[in-house]
Amino acid sequence: MSSEPDDPDVTARMRKAHTVACGYLGTVVSSRPSDAGPKEAWGWRGRTLGRPVAGPYGPGWLRVVHSPLDKASGKLWTGPEDAERMVPHQVPRPRLRLVRQWTEGDDAYKAELYDHVTGETVSPTPALVTAAPSLSAAWWSDLRRVMSRLPAISTDRTAVRQAYLDRAMPKYLAFLGGPVPTVPPSWCTAHGDLHWANLTGPDLTILDWEGWGIAPAGYDAAMLHAYSVEVPETAERVRQELSEVLDSEKGCFAELVVITELLQSAERGDNVDLVTGLQRRAKEVWHRMRAAGVSNSSSSVCGSI
The missing domain is CATH 3.90.1200 (Aminoglycoside 3'-phosphotransferase; Chain: A, domain 2)
Structure with a gap:
């Protein structure tokens, strides 16, 4: 987990994309005041943004990933989905429930809805x-x-x-x-x-x-x-x-x-x-x-x- 990007345009773009993702997956951002976990988690240089949400599977975590359109492939793009299919559930990891991809101009986005993880x-x-x-x-x-x-x-x-x-x-x-x-x-x-x-x-x-x-x-x-x-x-x-x-x-x-x-x-x-x-x-x-x-x-x- 990284800090909020220094570039305000990246911050605004990713928060907007997260709102779009909520609409696609039928979720809403949830503050869950009883939860001590982070309310917003940034990836390296703003590549990803995750927030706690409530949705079709109950409490969850919605992460949005950004990539230039011409690089929206390969191991980093497909890793979580591959893990859901191939890594046994005996390995403790959040279950990936829904995925949605979309593009905006030269930008590609992927929304990943995970089960909520307790703890920090x-x-x-x-x-x-x-x-x-x-x-x-x-x-x-x-x-x-x-x-x-x-x-x-x-x-x-x-x-x-x-x-x-x-x-x-x-x-x-x-x-x-x-x-x-x-x-x-x-x-x-x-x-x-x-x-x-x-x-x-x-x-x-x-x-x-x-x-x-x-x-x-x-x-x-x-x-x-x-x-x-x-x-x-x-x-x-x-x-x-x-x-x-x-x-x-x-x-x-x-x-x-x-x-x-x-x-x-x-x-x-x-x-x-x-x-x-x-x-x-x-x-x-x-x-x-x-x-x-x-x-x-x-x-x-x-x-x-």
């Missing part, structure tokens, strides 16, 4: 920046269970491409001072955007299934850890709870992949506060990988650093 996101932003969240042992157990089920889901969707790794990892990890491996030990299905603003508590629900697909094994665990580096207590908890993945060769490689992506995003002005911590973590992981031998399938390479 663990953080209003992807990265933790101040305090460690209070999460129960049951919450962590549920997360581990989900992360053991996701890799087995069969899909032809792609979250991370080998061509990207070959191009980006040598560039953004050049500060490590040596050749960086770019081919992961293995690939498997991942959520693809597992950060703190896409996880709810006190009961675990995983939001935002736009970008799910095949990624380097360990990718989800690595992403959650990367978004925790500014809160050492939580970073340590992530390493403890997800040690089976993060302590392995595949987990170490996945951390370097995620760090590459976030360092690249910092060039656009995103995640700037994480850069120092991410670079420090990359050096620690890289040194341990080299000490263990990056070509070895070690079951314990990174450890609790």
